[in-house]
Amino acid sequence: MISSSLHLIKRVSTLAPKFPRLPTRLVNGRVSPAENGYIDSFSLLNSEKSIEELIQQPLPQGIDDHLFEFSEALRSESLAVAKALRRVTEGKASAQAEAAEWKRKYELERARNLQLEPKGGHCSDLNVERTGNFEDRTVLSDENSDQCKLCSGKDDISAHEVLRDGESDTESSAIPNKMMRKASFKLSWYCKGEKCNRHKHDIVSFEKGNITTAERSSKQISLKWESPPQTVLILTKPNSNSVRILCLEMVRWLKEQKKLNIFVEPRVKSELLTESSCYNFVQTWLDEKDVLLLHTKVDLIVTLGGDGTVLWAASMFKGPVPPIVPFSLDSEHYREYLTSILRGPISITLRHRLQCHIIRDEAKSEYENEGTMLVLNEVTIDRGISSFLTNLECYCDESFVTCVQGDGLILSTTSGSTAYSLAAGGSMVHPQVPGILFTPICPHSLSFRPLILPEHVTLRVVVPFNSRSHAWVSFDGKGRKQLGPGDALVCSMAPWPVPTACQLDSTCDFLRSIHDGLHWNLRKTQSLDGPPS
Ligand SMILES: NC(=O)c1ccc[n+]([C@@H]2O[C@H](COP(=O)([O-])OP(=O)(O)OC[C@H]3O[C@@H](n4cnc5c(N)ncnc54)[C@H](O)[C@@H]3O)[C@@H](O)[C@H]2O)c1
Numbered sequence: 155m156i157s158s159s160l161h162l163i164k165r166v167s168t169l170a171p172k173f174p175r176l177p178t179r180l181v182n183g184r185v186s187p188a189e190n191g192y193i194d195s196f197s198l199l200n201s202e203k204s205i206e207e208l209i210q211q212p213l214p215q216g217i218d219d220h221l222f223e224f225s226e227a228l229r230s231e232s233l234a235v236a237k238a239l240r241r242v243t244e245g246k247a248s249a250q251a252e253a254a255e256w257k258r259k260y261e262l263e264r265a266r267n268l269q270l271e272p273k274g275g276h277c278s279d280l281n282v283e284r285t286g287n288f289e290d291r292t293v294l295s296d297e298n299s300d301q302c303k304l305c306s307g308k309d310d311i312s313a314h315e316v317l318r319d320g321e322s323d324t325e326s327s328a329i330p331n332k333m334m335r336k337a338s339f340k341l342s343w344y345c346k347g348e349k350c351n352r353h354k355h356d357i358v359s360f361e362k363g364n365i366t367t368a369e370r371s372s373k374q375i376s377l378k379w380e381s382p383p384q385t386v387l388i389l390t391k392p393n394s395n396s397v398r399i400l401c402l403e404m405v406r407w408l409k410e411q412k413k414l415n416i417f418v419e420p421r422v423k424s425e426l427l428t429e430s431s432c433y434n435f436v437q438t439w440l441d442e443k444d445v446l447l448l449h450t451k452v453d454l455i456v457t458l459g460g461d462g463t464v465l466w467a468a469s470m471f472k473g474p475v476p477p478i479v480p481f482s483l484d485s486e487h488y489r490e491y492l493t494s495i496l497r498g499p500i501s502i503t504l505r506h507r508l509q510c511h512i513i514r515d516e517a518k519s520e521y522e523n524e525g526t527m528l529v530l531n532e533v534t535i536d537r538g539i540s541s542f543l544t545n546l547e548c549y550c551d552e553s554f555v556t557c558v559q560g561d562g563l564i565l566s567t568t569s570g571s572t573a574y575s576l577a578a579g580g581s582m583v584h585p586q587v588p589g590i591l592f593t594p595i596c597p598h599s600l601s602f603r604p605l606i607l608p609e610h611v612t613l614r615v616v617v618p619f620n621s622r623s624h625a626w627v628s629f630d631g632k633g634r635k636q637l638g639p640g641d642a643l644v645c646s647m648a649p650w651p652v653p654t655a656c657q658l659d660s661t662c663d664f665l666r667s668i669h670d671g672l673h674w675n676l677r678k679t680q681s682l683d684g685p686p687s
């Protein structure tokens with residue numbers, strides 16, 4: 155793409171004397187690869203603008219046919235260059251986002267290794283690899299995992315090693331800091347009911363030239379408190395009387411019987427105080443800045459409501475998320491259940507999220523683009539109020555996937571596979587399968603089947619310049635934004651999953667939810683009597 159652009163730029167340079175109105179920025183060849191191999195995105199965008207200006211300019215008067223034909227050809231090639239330049243800029247923005255993410259992972263890993271170092275000299279020799287998944291953060295070779303055990307004397311990952319974010323400066327925060335040290339916990343991996351005796355294994359072994367897989371997916375994860383949880387955040391579905399009553403009861407019980415600090419939303423605090431002034435021990439926050447610090451204070455989140463309340467809880471945390479205990483409204487036995495959660499260990503499901511950002515065609519640099527959105531279910535690109543088919547060009551990494559002509563496209567997590575994606579004909583996928591579902595909405599084609607792509611890919615959905623209408627993006631069914639021609643949505647797996655407490659384990663809970671919640675494959679049992687076979 156870059157080389158064809160440069161080829162055209164050379165051609166344009168040779169024409170410069172004949173066309174004095176050509177922009178000198180382009181003609182002088184300032185669009186050149188930088189030393190690091192990238193093209194400077196600002197000059198790219200300037201060049202793109204210049205090309206577009208050039209296209210808009212009227213042709214000089216008195217031009218002969220030959221020149222006219224030539225200038226027409228130049229116009230169409232210039233358009234191609236403008237598109238190519240835009241793609242390069244998009245690619246750079248996405249590469250920079252990825253680089254920032256790797257840097258963050260590297261710093262987290264380094265902090266963790268620094269903690270291990272004093273316990274034994276060998277740990278610095280650990281063969282540490284990084285993958286995109288929270289549960290796959292540290293992949294140790296077999297011999298090194300034994301060494302690590304000698305060094306650290308433990309098989310599990312401790313919260314202190316994983317979450318080093320309790321040190322934020324909270325002086326300016328409205329959230330009081332006293333008694334706010336987060337409880338620590340350990341995570342361990344279970345397989346068929348047995349605790350794995352190693353910290354983490356090689357994903358693929360190639361001993362003696364034979365390739366065997368040791369780890370295929372994340373195992374059942376168990377969370378064990380190392381110190382008792384002290385702070386609970388309760389989030390409730392609004393406008394529900396039964397939820398309000400359950401909340402009143404639960405807050406009082408958690409304070410009186412469990413001596414916990416309790417956070418609620420400002421709306422809920424007002425509701426509690428309207429009920430009685432004795433609820434003034436309940437804490438809340440003032441603004442978004444305080445919400446950003448919540449994950450450093452809260453040990454556990456309890457949601458009172460349905461799936462939408464869990465989505466709401468997840469959306470409040472733009473980074474790490476404390477474990478969520480979802481309560482449906484018919485939870486009569488909340489006391490026993492919460493007592494067992496506070497005692498631990500808890501089986502948890504790490505639900506992957508997708509990170510999405512919109513790249514605007516007119517943005518001059520990536521800083522002008524909107525911030526990253528995290529979704530637990532899905533991001534949807536649809537036709538909104540337009541009556542035309544969507545026309546969406548889709549790319550997976552740098553490969554063209556397809557063009558979606560229909561009502562739209564859903565990019566879903568495996569947790570979201572039982573939500574909108576299911577309604578659009580996507581498969582239901584166990585939430586611990588790390589993948590991204592690519593599900594069209596009412597495609598106007600006989601052969602468009604949904605796909606499931608691996609978790610490590612980056613997807614890009616572009617509204618082409620020849621699209622008849624705009625498209626609309628929504629995140630977990632909320633926050634609709636318009637995408638104009640040339641705008642793109644870039645989406646990849648986020649490094650911060652949502653840990654949710656299981657009632658039994660993630661597989662039993664998943665099967666129960668599709669049986670009870672969706673009545674999956676419910677059919678009258680066939681009677682025994684019938685025609686002979
Ligand atoms: N045609 C559809 O099925 C359709 C259309 C729009 C949105 N949705 C879903 O609604 C979600 C937003 O939920 P909301 O509660 O804010 O809106 P809402 O109040 O409209 O509820 C949507 C329904 O989807 C269910 N749901 C949500 N997430 C689910 C999941 N992961 N598995 C199974 N069921 C799930 C909820 O229980 C609820 O019954 C979106 O993320 C989208 O998945 C579905």
Ligand SMILES: Nc1ncnc2c1ncn2[C@@H]1O[C@H](COP(=O)(O)OP(=O)(O)OP(=O)(O)O)[C@@H](O)[C@H]1O
Pocket residue numbers: 389390391392419459460461462463464465466
């Ligand atoms: N704390 C909250 N603040 C604002 N909105 C919320 C909050 N909790 C939930 N919601 C919104 O309220 C709506 C309904 O919530 P929820 O899905 O939990 O209830 P439901 O529809 O009765 O349950 P179910 O998902 O089982 O059908 C959702 O759109 C959700 O985004």
